[in-house]
Amino acid sequence: MPLAIGVDIGGTKVSAGVVDDDGRVIDRELRPTPGHDVAETEAIIVEVVKELAARHEVAAVGVGAAGWIANDHATVLFSPHLAWRDEPLHAALSEQIGLKLVVENDANAAAWAEYRYGAAQGQPVIVCVTLGTGIGGGLVVDGNLYRGAYGIACEYGHMTLVPDGRRCACGNRGCWEMYASGRALARDAQELVEESPMAAERLLELAAASPDGLSGPVVTAAAAEGDPAAEAICTTMGRWLGRGLANLAAVLDPSIFVIGGGVSQAGELLLRPAREEFVHTLTGRGFRPVADIVSAALGPDSGLVGAADIARRA
Amino acid sequence: MPLAIGVDIGGTKVSAGVVDDDGRVIDRELRPTPGHDVAETEAIIVEVVKELAARHEVAAVGVGAAGWIANDHATVLFSPHLAWRDEPLHAALSEQIGLKLVVENDANAAAWAEYRYGAAQGQPVIVCVTLGTGIGGGLVVDGNLYRGAYGIACEYGHMTLVPDGRRCACGNRGCWEMYASGRALARDAQELVEESPMAAERLLELAAASPDGLSGPVVTAAAAEGDPAAEAICTTMGRWLGRGLANLAAVLDPSIFVIGGGVSQAGELLLRPAREEFVHTLTGRGFRPVADIVSAALGPDSGLVGAADIARRA
Numbered sequence A, B: 001m002p003l004a005i006g007v008d009i010g011g012t013k014v015s016a017g018v019v020d021d022d023g024r025v026i027d028r029e030l031r032p033t034p035g036h037d038v039a040e041t042e043a044i045i046v047e048v049v050k051e052l053a054a055r056h057e058v059a060a061v062g063v064g065a066a067g068w069i070a071n072d073h074a075t076v077l078f079s080p081h082l083a084w085r086d087e088p089l090h091a092a093l094s095e096q097i098g099l100k101l102v103v104e105n106d107a108n109a110a111a112w113a114e115y116r117y118g119a120a121q122g123q124p125v126i127v128c129v130t131l132g133t134g135i136g137g138g139l140v141v142d143g144n145l146y147r148g149a150y151g152i153a154c155e156y157g158h159m160t161l162v163p164d165g166r167r168c169a170c171g172n173r174g175c176w177e178m179y180a181s182g183r184a185l186a187r188d189a190q191e192l193v194e195e196s197p198m199a200a201e202r203l204l205e206l207a208a209a210s211p212d213g214l215s216g217p218v219v220t221a222a223a224a225e226g227d228p229a230a231e232a233i234c235t236t237m238g239r240w241l242g243r244g245l246a247n248l249a250a251v252l253d254p255s256i257f258v259i260g261g262g263v264s265q266a267g268e269l270l271l272r273p274a275r276e277e278f279v280h281t282l283t284g285r286g287f288r289p290v291a292d293i294v295s296a297a298l299g300p301d302s303g304l305v306g307a308a309d310i311a312r313r314a
Helices: A038-055 A089-097 A106-116 A182-195 A201-206 A216-225 A228-252 A262-266 A268-281 A299-313 B038-055 B089-097 B106-117 B182-195 B201-206 B216-225 B228-252 B262-266 B268-281 B299-313
Strands: A003-009 A013-019 A025-032 A058-065 A076-078 A085-087 A100-105 A125-131 A135-141 A256-260 A292-295 B004-009 B013-019 B025-032 B060-065 B076-078 B085-087 B100-105 B125-131 B135-141 B256-260 B292-295
Touching (some): A013 A299, A025 A038, A025 A299, A038 A058, A038 A089, A058 A089, A089 A100, A106 A125, A106 A135, A125 A228, A125 A262, A182 A216, A182 A228, A201 A228, A216 A262, A228 A256, A228 B228, B004 B038, B004 B106, B004 B299, B025 B038, B060 B089, B060 B106, B106 B135, B106 B299, B182 B201, B182 B228, B201 B228, B216 B228, B216 B262, B216 B268, B228 B256, B228 B268, B256 B268, B268 B292
Parallel strands (some): A058 A100, A256 A292, B125 B256
Antiparallel strands (some): A003 A013, A013 A025, A076 A085, A125 A135, B125 B135
């Protein structure tokens, strides 16, 4: 298989790399995402691809975008966290890039990478949950990405877990990602600071004394140090993670759940309560095989590695 | 295609028929289900199959059971509403039946029938929701039944829609089927009778003056007459139906939802509020195609027709 370029467009950064047939990233470029400017985001994609393509002989470019990609693999229908609405991304990029180009949902790309090179190799049914600002989702069944009728399946983060619950960026209420994501960690920490600043002392220190500095990474860092308040916030989120996974097991019956994304760096601080809540709320527990819940193996590169591999196989 | 026998084992009755290649039932047998006696249920299956096989030349037998069938297509792992726990149903039946035998989840069979002969012919991604005592579910993707890693996918009725909500027969709390099923209609009517017997006058009449007589069919019959209390109960259930469908759209992105089962006889009394709530709670609404929500076409025969067709193609 030839080299391919993968580009992962997240809510905060554009990460691109040249990927070989073993899933290794042999060169890379990184830029911040201008989230609310579509044209500028597209210009940055073209720029990083041209830089990498000048340095390597590549056969294809895969762009993984944090949006809902129609099943034409060309149009971004909607993005809860970016400005794309019915955006013809393939058309906007392909002439300038001048290489075979595939546009893919970023979480689909990550799931594909974990199946091909990561924690889920050889598994028959893989549910991949990417915990970042929100939740991304992917499903690989018998070696094929599941895309649904219109290309927008696996938006797990927008299952309603709490009827009429917290307002979500998608316009709904009570979405899973409002309770299990980097944003959920940050919000819970901010609430703690408001209600009980004494309990949140260490969190506030790490946030440079400002509630606005209380991000997901701050919470997971404090929890990793052993701060009890931060650990409790991670446990709460881990339980919500487990509840959502139990819902997905009822629908999809996977053999494995792979948990990736930046927030998954918290590791067992999240996964232990997630597994406990999963078996506590799994329908038919005791009478069915229990799917494994494991950390993603590829880290922050999974999106770009998967996008590159999907593109060169297209 | 040759004739095949389909047997549908529901919570209350065993319905069997001889099915031709056009999906027509050309002969049939019906028995009550002895729900809590496994051996007796199996004896009844053998009995109806032998009676039908004596009258027709059949090539295969498909048994659709209201249980979770392992991916060996032989073992019933669990049944929320029947006594089966890790029951080797195929082994128990096959010697006595002496024909090619396939054991299938009843709602999978119904979904297959709607794809082959019913309301979802030609659709790429079909979610079938069977509203009976509980909720059964099926998914047909590009002409294949989706079964998950262990054969027990599509247990939609056991998604948690209400955290720590009503206790369900599966052992969990807050399952969708506690809010959208025949049981949910009956319970809501019983609560109305307790709290406001005046409002429930017509419902009580139809239930022969006893709250125990308040079943799903009584509620839908009263609603069909125009009884406002019964209509309100159907509307409430229809909204829960729509909420669950919106969750399924987030995960599965189907082109069509087919709503079958006894409770679906209520038709638009349920489907109208279901569609309204679906578009009200669908993530990304306005930026995606909206799946159709239609009534099943095959009525109570869908399970046996699907089981027969699956068996003859196996």
